[in-house]
Amino acid sequence: MKLLSTLNDGRINARNLLVEIAARDYLAIAKDILANNEFQRRRVRSSPTLYSLLKEDLLRGCVIPPIVLAFGGDGAADIQPGGEEAFIQAHGRELLILDGLQRTSSMLDLESELQAKNDTDSLNRLYSHVLRLEIYVGINRLGVLYRMLTLNTGQTPMSLRQQVEILYLDYVRVPIGEIRLIREVEDAAIDEIGKYSFKAVIDGFNSYLERNELPIDRYDLLESVKSLEKLSKENEQANLFKDFIETYHSFVVKVNGLSNGHIFDADSLEISGQPFGIDARRVFSKEQSMAGFGAAIAKLRDFEKVSSFDDIKESIQHLVTTATTVDALASLLKRLEAIRLSSKKIGNSQRLYFHFYFRELFNPESDAYRDISAAVDVAYRKYESQML
Amino acid sequence: MVSQVSFDSAGDQPLLGVSFNPEGSAFTMRAGTNGEYECRIAYGYQSYINDSIEDGVVGLFTHPTHSESDVRPVELSFSDRTVGWLCTVGALTSDQHEHAQSPYFRRAAFMAIRHLLTNGRYTKVPRLSHGSEVSISDFFDDELSVLVLHKPSIAPHVSSACAEILPSLHQYGFIPVGSQNSSPMEVGKVATEMFANLGKKICLSPISRDVKFEDFTNQVFRQLLPSAPTPLLRFFIYYQLIETLLARIFNDRQSGTIMMMVPVKDNPVMVHPLIKKLQEDATEMKRMNLLFNNYCGAGANMVDLLPASNEFLRETGAKEKATVAEALYEVRNIIFHDLRRIPEKAMLHLKEVVEQMGYAVPELLIKFRIPDAAAEKAA
Numbered sequence: 124m125k126l127l128s129t130l131n132d133g134r135i136n137a138r139n140l141l142v143e144i145a146a147r148d149y150l151a152i153a154k155d156i157l158a159n160n161e162f163q164r165r166r167v168r169s170s171p172t173l174y175s176l177l178k179e180d181l182l183r184g185c186v187i188p189p190i191v192l193a194f195g196g197d198g199a200a201d202i203q204p205g206g207e208e209a210f211i212q213a214h215g216r217e218l219l220i221l222d223g224l225q226r227t228s229s230m231l232d233l234e235s236e237l238q239a240k241n242d243t244d245s246l247n248r249l250y251s252h253v254l255r256l257e258i259y260v261g262i263n264r265l266g267v268l269y270r271m272l273t274l275n276t277g278q279t280p281m282s283l284r285q286q287v288e289i290l291y292l293d294y295v296r297v298p299i300g301e302i303r304l305i306r307e308v309e310d311a312a313i314d315e316i317g318k319y320s321f322k323a324v325i326d327g328f329n330s331y332l333e334r335n336e337l338p339i340d341r342y343d344l345l346e347s348v349k350s351l352e353k354l355s356k357e358n359e360q361a362n363l364f365k366d367f368i369e370t371y372h373s374f375v376v377k378v379n380g381l382s383n384g385h386i387f388d389a390d391s392l393e394i395s396g397q398p399f400g401i402d403a404r405r406v407f408s409k410e411q412s413m414a415g416f417g418a419a420i421a422k423l424r425d426f427e428k429v430s431s432f433d434d435i436k437e438s439i440q441h442l443v444t445t446a447t448t449v450d451a452l453a454s455l456l457k458r459l460e461a462i463r464l465s466s467k468k469i470g471n472s473q474r475l476y477f478h479f480y481f482r483e484l485f486n487p488e489s490d491a492y493r494d495i496s497a498a499v500d501v502a503y504r505k506y507e508s509q510m511l
Numbered sequence: 512m513v514s515q516v517s518f519d520s521a522g523d524q525p526l527l528g529v530s531f532n533p534e535g536s537a538f539t540m541r542a543g544t545n546g547e548y549e550c551r552i553a554y555g556y557q558s559y560i561n562d563s564i565e566d567g568v569v570g571l572f573t574h575p576t577h578s579e580s581d582v583r584p585v586e587l588s589f590s591d592r593t594v595g596w597l598c599t600v601g602a603l604t605s606d607q608h609e610h611a612q613s614p615y616f617r618r619a620a621f622m623a624i625r626h627l628l629t630n631g632r633y634t635k636v637p638r639l640s641h642g643s644e645v646s647i648s649d650f651f652d653d654e655l656s657v658l659v660l661h662k663p664s665i666a667p668h669v670s671s672a673c674a675e676i677l678p679s680l681h682q683y684g685f686i687p688v689g690s691q692n693s694s695p696m697e698v699g700k701v702a703t704e705m706f707a708n709l710g711k712k713i714c715l716s717p718i719s720r721d722v723k724f725e726d727f728t729n730q731v732f733r734q735l736l737p738s739a740p741t742p743l744l745r746f747f748i749y750y751q752l753i754e755t756l757l758a759r760i761f762n763d764r765q766s767g768t769i770m771m772m773v774p775v776k777d778n779p780v781m782v783h784p785l786i787k788k789l790q791e792d793a794t795e796m797k798r799m800n801l802l803f804n805n806y807c808g809a810g811a812n813m814v815d816l817l818p819a820s821n822e823f824l825r826e827t828g829a830k831e832k833a834t835v836a837e838a839l840y841e842v843r844n845i846i847f848h849d850l851r852r853i854p855e856k857a858m859l860h861l862k863e864v865v866e867q868m869g870y871a872v873p874e875l876l877i878k879f880r881i882p883d884a885a886a887e888k889a890a
Contacts, residue, residue, distance in 0.1 A: 396580070396609070467599060467654040469579045469607045 124148060126208055132259070140207055140258045141189070147250035149190075150234055153227045155216035177226070178233050182245055184252060190223030193259035207260055218258070294321075299365055302372050316379055316404055317372065319413075327413025328367050334425060336418035336474035366432040371407075371416055374439050378495065379403040381448035392456055399459040399473070403452055411470060415477020420485065422478075428486050438485050444495040451496035455480075458503045472510070479505040514631025516540065518548040519640045529628045531621075533557050537644070540628060551644045552628060555604050558614070559621045564629060567622040568595075568660040570673050571634070572685040576703045577656045582608045582616065583709075585660065587668060587676075588716035588877075595619060595660035597713055600627075601653035604646065623659040627651060634688060656685060668717050674729035675717035678873030683713065686737045696737050696745070699866035701815070718876040724755050728876060742858070742865040743846070749868040750843055756879055757798045760806055763881050764792040799836040807878040813871040819863045826857035835871075 127141040181187070194217055211218075220227060230249070237246040294304050304321040305313050313320055330336045382403045392398060400406030407413075423429045444451050459473060466472035479502035483491040491497035514526040524542040531538050531554070538552040582598040596619040602608055603620040610616040624647055627633075633650040658680070660669065669675045677687065684702030706713075718728060731748060739745045768789050775781035791797050813835055820838035821831040827845055832838035842864060845852060853861075 463580050463607060465576075465578050466580075467578055468601050469605065 124208060124211070127255075129204075129207075137259050138204075138207070140211075140256075140260060142208075142211075142256050142258060143253050144256055145250065146230065146252040146254055149227075149254050149256065150230060150250075152215040152218065153220075153231060156218050156220060157227075157231075158216070177229050178236075181230065181233060181252060182248055184248070187226055187254065188223075189255040189257045190226060191221040191257045191259075192218045192223075193221050194218060207258075210260070211258060221259070294364070294368075299368060302368055304368075313408060316376060319368070319372075319408055320410070323408065323410035323413050324368055324371075326410040327371065327417040328364055330414040330417030330474075331363070331367055331421045332417075334418060334421040336414040336478040337471055338414075338474075367417065367420075370420075370432040370435050370439070371413060373436055374416070375404060375407045377439050377442055378407065378448065378452075381442070381444070381495070382452055383449075385449045385452070387453060387456055392453055392460070394457060394460040396460060396463060398456045399463075400456070403448075406452065406455070411473040412477045414474045415479075416481045418474075418478045419481035422482060423486055428488065435485055438493050442484075442493050442495055446496040448495060451499055454496065454499045458499060461503075462506070466510075472506075475509070476502060476506045479503075514629070516542045516631065517636070517639065518542060518550075519638070521548060521641075524548055526629070526631055529625055531559055531561070531625070533559060538624065538628060540639075548639075548641045550639045550642065552624075552650075553604070553644060553646045554621075554624065555606075556617055556621075558617060560618045562618070562622055564622070564626060566662050567619075567626050568658075568662050568665065568669070568671050568673060569623050569626040569630070570658045571600075571627075571651070571688040572656040572658065572680065573654075573688060574656045574683075574685050574703075574706070575698050576684075576707070577654075579605055579653070580608045582610045584615075584712045585658065586712060586714045587665060588714055589668070592664065593712075594664040595658065596623075597656060597658050599653060600647060600651045600655045600657055603657065619659045619661075623657050626659070627657070655688060658685075672729065674725055674733075676715045677729065677732035678718055678876045679715040681732050681736070682870045682873045683709070687733045689733060689737070696739055699862070699869070701866040702869055705870065716877045718873075719879040721759070721879055721881045722756070722876055723759065727755065728752070742862040745865045746842075746846060746861065746868065749865065749872045752872050752876065753799075753802070753839075756802055756806070756875060757795060759879075759881075760798045760801055761792060764798075764801075765789065768792070796837070796840055799840045800834070802875065802879075803834070803836040805882060806880060807875050808880070813867070813874060816864070816867040816871045819860065819867045823857055823860040823864050826860050827853055839868075 125143045127143060130139045130141075131137075132139050177187075194214065233249060234246070237249065301317045303318050304324055305318055306321045312318075326338070379402070384402055384404075386402050387398050388401065389395070389397060400409065420429070420432070420435060424431075429435060446454070458476065462472045462476055463469050480498050483489045483498040483501045483505075484493065484495070486492060489498075489501065491501040515523040516526045517523050521543070525544065527541040527543070527546050529538050529540050529552075532551075534557075535551065536554050536557050538554060540550050540552060542548045577597075577599055579599050579601045582596065582602050584593040585595040585597050586592065587594055593615065596610075596616055598608070598610075598616075598620075603624055605611065627647070628650065634652050634655065635650055637645060637649040639645065639649075658673065660673070662671070673680075682702065683706040684698040686696060686698065718725070722728065731752060735748050736745060739748055768785050772782060772785050775785075817832075817835045817838055820835070820842050823842055824831055824838065824845075829841055829845060832841055842861075846861075
């Protein structure tokens with residue numbers, strides 16, 4: 124590996140290293156990256172014609188555009204100038220591929236193909252090929268996300284959701300205080316306070332970044348550009364993801380405590396279908412609720428009604444209810460059932476309702492400010508006025 | 512004609528087929544001259560019955576209130592067997608309704624998705640790239656309603672185009688999706704309340720075989736009504752269907768009277784009342800009464816059309832009428848011959864009349880029967 128130049132990226136407060144590396148060394152690092160992060164393995168297959176062209180080009184020694192990498196882990200911020208090369212070699216598996224996933228996948232495919240054919244000559248030609256890498260070091264996660272979005276303007280851009288998944292997957296391995304994120308593929312059940320589905324949390328965080336509760340996959344490029352503008356306003360020093368989930372968790376703990384773990388059923392609620400959730404924990408563990416929360420808090424920030432997650436945490440500690448919490452939750456579940464029965468797209472409608480619910484609950488200018496019960500009805504009136 | 516589907520950089524490609532992979536719970540769409548492009552369409556369920564695509568009849572409709580949780584078995588009026596399902600596009604893959612796990616619904620939903628994907632007439636422009644993973648919602652609006660019928664169970668009463676049951680669906684507010692209705696007609700409360708009050712299933716009635724003008728009916732319910740923006744134009748179109756039924760009645764009455772004339776043609780005393788009968792049958796009011804009373808019978812329930820028509824007549828200064836036939840005929844006379852007499856306020860009542868006609872006219876088409884000659888003579 125040869126360091127060619129170092130530039131400072133003032134926007135995201137990071138260093139950008141341009142290095143040359145033999146394909147053999149890069150492919151070893153790339154295998155680690157893909158083994159370490161399943162979301163980076165979710166590749167988009169290029170057309171067979173394009174793939175065979177790239178393969179031929181690589182074997183003929185063509186120069187491919189630089190591949191852009193970054194350290195997404197928390198330790199990368201501490202790299203000292205001059206220590207970059209050693210750090211990269213020691214922590215290669217912590218790198219993330221920001222741009223060049225398809226090129227990397229194609230090179231790995233080609234390597235496997237040549238190994239299977241025992242074509243040593245071609246394999247050596249591939250290995251000796253020199254690649255250029257751009258590596259961001261000392262970058263925080265939001266900075267990585269910002270660069271991911273700005274770099275992904277090609278024909279098959281990754282969705283924001285996929286990029287967020289790539290970036291925050293390590294939180295699945297390391298708990299955040301008493302919070303544990305569970306992936307769908309794990310056997311672990313989401314059966315107690317503090318356990319959340321990784322997918323649902325990512326959905327909620329996406330909604331925060333997008334300022335919109337709808338599922339991210341439906342978004343078009345224009346929306347990505349808009350989110351880029353919003354991201355540029357965030358303080359790059361803050362760990363937004365951690366703040367987001369910790370704040371949400373404190374809300375769940377508070378409401379669950381106030382409701383004393385009360386269990387609801389269809390008969391007592393006098394509804395025809397199954398309740399949206401049978402207790403406070405389950406109601407607020409779903410992606411509809413987290414997406415609504417994310418979008419609502421982001422909007423309140425944009426409108427300067429709250430300035431940080433700390434404001435929300437403060438409100439959570441002072442939540443009240445005009446009815447009992449159990450009655451408030453029963454009312455919430457009835458509203459959600461009414462939405463289920465009338466909506467043309469249930470999931471999206473429930474997200475919208477939760478968006479209004481959290482907006483009312485945490486907006487200091489709302490009549491339902493900090494009132495768990497009043498927010499249920501005010502939010503429903505807003506929902507009705509929007510949908511009817 | 513081969514359907515086309517667009518894969519980003521490659522542009523429009525011929526659609527080669529849609530298959531199902533149960534392990535991945537997804538459909539695979541293949542396109543390109545040699546099938547070089549493919550994408551996966553998530554389904555979410557593993558069980559499936561690979562019926563022949565020819566065994567399904569699938570139609571898309573708009574409806575203002577049909578919700579994702581509202582999934583209904585479909586019956587035809589002459590049989591109490593379930594012959595299909597009516598649900599929204601979103602409900603095909605949703606778990607938010609009571610039939611989500613029903614093997615019968617799953618079989619129909621599977622057929623519907625395969626049919627819709629293969630058909631190629633998507634309501635959205637899907638953004639596809641080779642190897643991408645998408646959903647049925649990328650091809651069709653979730654809010655649209657899907658009717659999926661089991662073809663062997665509905666033949667020969669209902670054809671693949673569903674033309675025979677379009678009027679029945681129209682009664683409940685379902686408007687076919689097509690190129691003509693880029694801005695679909697407004698569906699009123701009469702139809703949506705009718706649909707809401709149906710219960711847990713929907714029973715559809717094909718139009719009568721005595722109607723004999725299925726092509727025109729199909730054109731009216733598929734194209735003309737959906738693209739008619741005003742109550743005035745819709746009244747005109749609905750009334751064209753009534754006119755056509757009146758023409759059928761005249762033909763029937765005329766041929767019956769002529770048959771009666773043949774044996775007495777040399778007897779002026781006997782012929783005279785028959786000529787008078789012919790003259791009476793030629794008047795539209797007489798045939799309107801015959802249509803509502805004799806040719807459609809008391810079963811045609813359209814009680815709300817009378818007060819709606821009388822409201823309109825009152826606003827225009829005309830006399831109220833005692834029967835639906837008389838009232839509707841008088842509304843027709845004012846609109847066709849005296850449009851300038853209609854005050855603005857009466858137009859609001861015309862909207863109500865037209866909403867009621869949205870139920871009544873299909874009912875006439877369904878109930879219309881040429882009376883048995885012997886029975887009529889006895890009457």
